[in-house]
Amino acid sequence: MELKKLFSTILLLTAIPCTLFAQPSVTGDTRFARGATMAFGRIKSISANGGPAIAKRGFCIAENPNPTVDDSVSTKMLSSNGTIYYFVNLKPATKYYMRAYATNQSGVTGYGDVIKFYTLPKGNVTYWYNNGGDDAANTRINNALTDACNIFSNLTSIQKKFNVGYSAGTPTADCYYDDEPWMNMGANSSYQRTGTIMHEMQHGLGVIPYTTQWNKNILRSGLNGDGNGTGYWLGDRVSEFLDFWDNTTGSRLNGDYQHMWPYGINGAHEDDGTLKTYYANAMIGQALGEDGLEHRSNTFAEPCYLFDQEDNVKYYLKNESDERGLYTSYLTLTNTGALKWKTMSSAEVQQNDSAAWYITFTPDNQYYQFRNVATGKYLTYSSAFMLMNRETITNADNFHLMKGRVDVGSGSQAKRGYWLIHPTGNLTPNCLQANANGAIGSATFNIANTATAQRWLILTASEAEQIEANLVEDIKQKTTDVLSHIKPLAEVPHTERVEGANQAFADAISSIESRIASSNNITELGTLTDEATTAALNFLSGVSPTDLSKPFDLSYLLINATLDSNSDGWSVAATISYACAEFYQKTFDFNQIVKNLPAGNYQVGVQAFQRPGSAADAYTAYNSDNDNVTVFLYGATKAKKIKQICAEMQTRKLGGNESTIGGNKYVPNNMEAASIYFKKGLYQNRVTTSVAAKGGQLKMGLRTTKMDNSYWAIFDNFQLYYFGDVDPDNPTGIVEHQVKQQTADTWFDMQGRRIQQLPTRSGLYIIGGRKVIIK
Known part of the structure; x- marks a missing residue:
């Protein structure tokens, strides 16, 4: 009988359709947003994958690398061009892993890819209010201020106290920029709301027509007639957030000298009372700071986890400037332990631990540390950049990483460099800079795209190989572009001032073109643009144009x-x-x-x-x-x-x-x-x-x-x-001259005879070796 029951059970199991065990297919969006105690994600697609219908979906989160539905899950959601799922009550300054999941009616769960991120240190946005209105107004204002401060504190790392006064004469509300800004609240109850107060707080955080990056030109697309920044915000952190929040691509925050769109809540008519709008406003404020908006007089930017590092991976640093080793060199140590950028290939650098770095991250302050693999010493800054032995990390070893806004290389292998900034509690911190001839120094942080010598590519071994291969094609194209400008110089009508200038120029161009066609050695190719510009300099130094209507165009x-x-x-x-x-x-x-x-x-x-x-x-x-x-x-x-x-x-x-x-x-x-x-x-x-x-x-x-x-x-x-050597304003070398009383023995006629007395009539003469028309 027992054998018969077992046989029946086997027959029953084999009769169950295998589709009941099919795992749902889940594709999560790689984009996400995070605050201090909150995190947000999207699901791109879910498929039952031939199994039972989907019963549950959402996100799971944990501090371990493979979160499951047995850890914390959230099905909280809000709508913004699709569904955004979010977590609340997370621990600030903590590493988390989250991923999308879907569970079918049979209880089988499928997962999307894992996203690693760090929550921010918890913000501390507070207020003081003078309670100067009537009871109803004071209640509305206090409630709105409390809500606004809580939203900012949970979604940002911003530290700020707002002093608020009731002012019946204020038409709506206003706020000034300061370390402890003053905000005036008027009698209009439409502006005594959470969203409109958050708008005013953004003024106190630097969205103002004064001296912050909001008003300057580097991170704005234009200037208005008063010289204030206007138009699009050019920082990537804000754009990345908007792309995620609005489920789109190519976003740019727009604005004038003191307003921003979208989510600026620029008046009661834009305060829709939704969490979508309030959360977005706060997280835009955080992202503006991460891009470089000065929230306080002692913070040039808000630090955050930007470079996705792993503690035990070796990284290699290459300067972004093509004049400071982009195509040829890496940051390394000399025999005496000094920092230097030195010529070496990706293959060579992987064999040299003096050029390798371990990178760690401290969630509590959002700073990175760099430790040299060969020596075990930490990169540190104390009036200069150097390496030091450390038992315990000090503030001198902390570096604020800011990501550049310009691609290095092209296509899918393009990379972005980072500023390595030592935070010094002011608006002009020092950062690591590559100087001429392999030297390393410190420089005042310059947020401009053109500050390439201050930015560093941070690469794994495989990325170093990839970027080197990518840069080979990049430098070939760059050199070809340079040649397209200098080769036409030979076609300008000209005469040689230095014998052999034409042939030397032709030979140099031929040599450069030959190596472009035959070489893939980045060290060799890295010198070609310099060779091309030097060839042009030598050529131009040895010739002069013969047709002044066709000079050499060096534009x-x-x-x-x-x-x-x-x-x-x-x-x-x-x-x-x-x-x-x-x-x-x-x-x-x-x-x-x-x-x-x-x-x-x-x-x-x-x-x-x-x-x-x-x-x-x-x-x-x-x-x-x-x-x-x-x-x-x-x-x-x-x-x-x-x-x-x-x-x-x-x-x-x-x-x-x-x-x-x-x-x-x-x-x-x-x-x-x-x-x-x-x-x-x-x-x-x-x-x-x-x-x-x-x-x-x-x-x-x-x-x-x-x-x-x-x-x-x-x-x-x-x-x-x-x-x-020709003067375009006087190609003949003849100048007009009014006769004045002077020594006659410096004058000659056109036959070379010295004139014993001053000329008494107009004519062509020689004075001091120059032809002169006398009037």
């Missing part, structure tokens, strides 16, 4: 000469639109320094004009003896006024918003119209200057010390032309 040496979308490469930011740049009622010195130039004469050019005042004022000035132009185009010590707007007024409209002057003439009245005029070739300006020695540099740009009411300057298309 390719300028960074961002056409100002298509930003002010990168230039000393200050201008407002950029329609691929041109402007300043309005604001003085400026907009320049860049071009280096490694041949000696000789140059012309600096730009399309530009100034409108001194209104269009009518400019027209009146133009017809007087003083055109009122205050902007100068300059190169080195030479400067020349740019054209006044009326200098090239038109008798018919060209397009855009134009002003009518003089009854029937037209000039541009906005950036769009100016760009149209520029495209027609109008408003060209040039100034002649020179560089004294081979390998010298030239500072060039536009400047003014006076921009009165309605003064407008706009420009585009900078140019740089080289004329060798």
